[in-house]
Amino acid sequence: MSLPAREKYAGETRRLLLAFDIGTTFSGISYSILDPGNVPEIRPVTRYPFQEQAGGNSKIPTVIYYDLNGTVAAIGAETLKDGIEADAEELGWSKARWFKLHLRPKPAVSSRANAQVEVPLPPLPPNKTVVNVFADYMEYLHSCAKKYISETHGHPFWTSLEDDIMYVLTHPNGWGGPQQAQMREAALRAGFIPNTDEGRSRVTFVTEGEASLHFCLSNGLTIEGAGESSGVLIVDAGGGTIDLTAYSKLPDHSFEEIAIPQCHFQGAAYVTMRAERYFTALLGRSRFAQDIKELTTRFDRTTKHVFQSEDEPLHIQFTSHRERDPALNIRAGRLTLEGRNVATFFEPSVSCIVDAIEEQISSSYKSIKTVFLVGGFSASNWLYEQVRERTARLGVTLSRPDTHVNKAVSNGAVSFYLDSAVTSRVSRLxxxxxxxxxxxxxxxxxxxxxxxxxxxxxxxxxxxxxxxxxxxxxxxxxxxxxxxxxxxxxxxxxxxxxxxxxxxxxxxxxxxxxxxxxxxxxxxxxxxxxxxxxxxxxxxxxxxxxxxxxxxxxxxxxxxxxxxxxxxxxxxxxxxxxxxxxxxxxxxxxxxxxx
Known part of the structure; x- marks a missing residue:
């Protein structure tokens, strides 16, 4: 199952389309050049300031450091520079991470979603609202897009189109009008659209679930049996949220939702939050208390992604090789974690996904036999295998794209604008x-x-x-x-x-x-x-x-x-x-x- 061949752009003048996927932990940009009479192509931005050496990486950290005056000191790929955390501590910088979750709806999407917010989010920097931080990050993404597109297609190309760019912004399934209004306000403050009716209309929104469907379709992923009598479930496991949306194909090759979409706060960031809580309980009263932050960072960047077995211990190097404390399982500056303990950090997220898949299947008015697990969190082999094993009893086939490491949602957001595959949705309330x-x-x-x-x-x-x-x-x-x-x-x-x-x-x-x-x-x-x-x-x-x-x-x-x-x-x-x-x-x- 895939999209029909994309039609030629029917507009009268050349335009540029930009899609920003601001994720909880990583973000991405995709774009399309709309030339009259030509078939539009979807292209990712693969080069960012301070990340040129990475080559071909389509995602950057959703992180900002602010100095004591509240000015952006480091942002995006720059926050991965060696020594940046030491500089931040010495200079008194504040770190904004996972700030996207501060925009979540209230009340939460569901009682389950409410219960899932079990660990306090990292606070916003002093004197900053979530709209302030979003605006700063959008301004950064816009400057990255400008630099990349100017270098790739020529500066005159950008300047000829920059006053009439169309934007697509993505957000979790559970977000609605209030969150969209704040994101549009952030875009205004970022300065790339004017505060007019015409300017505001240049910003369009799409849910991450729907963008993920478009990504799957535009990449020709095979979805067995997903015809008029059956459907497919897209599970977008991201840094902050788990978004589930079920679709079926209509005779005209468009798609319709076949169940109320779900959004749960159990993404990869919550695994890290639970790990940090464990480290605090273990080391909070020891001489290693000041190292908990570094330990959590190492877990988040490496350990979490390589975990595959409850039976194998994992080792995290977080302090000097001279440090040891056998009572705390610390030797040569490494903390040894039992695999079964790490599994407990993942368990609420795994259970949430499995339960939510079962709910979508039972509430859908068409049979669902195919489930696609996409998003950055799907790169975890432990998560994928646990969900696959536990959903086998439901008679579904769980698959994940090979390209899950890239920011699929931003590409899907461009496809949403160009292809508009979804023509029918299910009312949430x-x-x-x-x-x-x-x-x-x-x-x-x-x-x-x-x-x-x-x-x-x-x-x-x-x-x-x-x-x-x-x-x-x-x-x-x-x-x-x-x-x-x-x-x-x-x-x-x-x-x-x-x-x-x-x-x-x-x-x-x-x-x-x-x-x-x-x-x-x-x-x-x-x-x-x-x-x-x-x-x-x-x-x-x-x-x-x-x-x-x-x-x-x-x-x-x-x-x-x-x-x-x-x-x-x-x-x-x-x-x-x-x-x-x-x-x-x-x-x-x-x-x-x-x-």
């Missing part, structure tokens, strides 16, 4: 609005809420403002072009009150299949997703008289929501002189919806 109903004393549900009634200022009648009206139900298959409409009736004493519409879009996170009353929420089951704002001054109004004799103005319009894209979009529609007109609506994420 139930979405709706809080609305009012006229109070009906004959309705028992209304009588139970009689203490919540208020008088509508324009209509002059008692109302209840606690009704939940679903617009899109959870687990609904949504095509990219599907529109979900909700009609609104706004009433006001004056016309000026109706010139702007502001509606909060809520999500429902509880077990009910038919949620009705928001006042029954005791556990924040109806969190706000976003606010849709629209200029309704052009909508024709009518003057009416209420039952109590009050005159008021009324306007009627539809809010149109597009849930089937990788980013929520909105419009308004109204009738003017018998013809439907459409207007722009803005999706706004307020502070309460952000991290």
């Amino acid at each position: 139930t979405y709706g609005i809080k609305t009012y109903v006229r109070y009906d004393p004959t309705n028992v549900e209304h009588r139970n809420r009689s203490h919540r009634t208020s008088i509508h200022p324009a209509l002059g009648v008692p109302i209840l403002i606690c009704r939940f009206y679903p617009i899109l139900h959870k687990n609904t298959r949504v095509k990219a072009t599907s529109e979900f409409r909700q009609t609104f009736h706004y009433e006001g004493v004056t016309r000026g009150e109706l010139n702007r519409a502001v509606e909060s879009i809520l999500s429902y996170c509880g077990p009910s299949t038919n949620p009705e009353w928001i006042d029954e929420d005791t556990d924040n089951l109806y969190p706000s997703v976003c606010v849709v704002e629209a200029d309704t001054s052009s909508v024709q109004s009518t003057i009416k008289t209420s039952a109590s004799g009050l005159q008021y103005h009324e306007i009627n319009f539809d809010v149109i929501l597009l849930f089937g894209l990788t980013e929520l979009k909105a419009q308004i529609a109204y009738i003017q002189n018998g013809v439907e007109r459409r207007g722009r609506a803005q999706v706004v994420y307020r502070a309460s919806e952000l991290v």
Whole structure:
């Protein structure tokens, strides 16, 4: 199963497409030159400042050092220089690593995801927000792309296109609008898009799961039996998250999601966090306490990747060869770790992946027989073999691409933009609005809420403002072009009150299949997703008289929501002189919806 032949670029002018995959531990850049009449190609950036000698490496550390003034002192590949950690300690630099995880949603994607954040994340540097750090790192990636593309294709090539570059940013499956808004804000602060509607529209988002599917397809990976009656599961095991997305192929060669995607915080970074916690318990009260940081770094860079057996000990050189303490298994400056202890560092991640695969198979409405394990964490032979052995009982074939060491997601993000293979997605939650109903004393549900009634200022009648009206139900298959409409009736004493519409879009996170009353929420089951704002001054109004004799103005319009894209979009529609007109609506994420 692979993508159909890519078509020639149909645009009228040459453009440049850049994809940034900012991973928890490593990041990558891919790009495509869009020439009218030519078939676009996907190319990775394989050379970075301070990493030229590596040659052909498509990934760089997602790490920043800040000096005492909060200025970037070292970043990306530069942070791997010999002696950089000693310099940082001597000069008082702060290190930002795994900062991507600070952007994770709240509440977490699922109770399991909540439980998985078992070790505190490394704190952000002083006086830095996660958007600040993202902006600095995006600015760095942009400068790397500029240098590489200018050297490869010529500086005039870059300068002729840099003011109209399109960007694709990747993020875990469990992230949504609030995280996308903060990433777009970081792009603005990084300075490579202007703060205009046109500038913001040049940034597109794709989930890491969907980008991984495109990578697999564009690389011609064989997926047995993945036709209209069966599917394939992509498991993207990265540094911070495990993203699972199930797909099946449609007759037109496009793909649809066949289960609600999952995102779990059990990536490779959490293995290192558990190792650090073990080292702290072992050495925290010994003379080696100051070496725990170095020990953890050595484990993260080497030991974690070569671990393959519970029966074989591993040795980590972390201090002077003259140091020894047999009681702590330290000889010649090396700590000896039993393989079974290292296995415990991996176990929560392995169990999470196996359980999540089983959940995807059971919840999918099509049979899944093929599972692809991709992402940097999939390079671990221990992880791969453990997952393969434990999923054999499920009747699936687990495979991993040979190219898992590269940043496949950035290549897949370019393919997503060019090929748009996924045309149908599954709604993660139930979405709706809080609305009012006229109070009906004959309705028992209304009588139970009689203490919540208020008088509508324009209509002059008692109302209840606690009704939940679903617009899109959870687990609904949504095509990219599907529109979900909700009609609104706004009433006001004056016309000026109706010139702007502001509606909060809520999500429902509880077990009910038919949620009705928001006042029954005791556990924040109806969190706000976003606010849709629209200029309704052009909508024709009518003057009416209420039952109590009050005159008021009324306007009627539809809010149109597009849930089937990788980013929520909105419009308004109204009738003017018998013809439907459409207007722009803005999706706004307020502070309460952000991290």
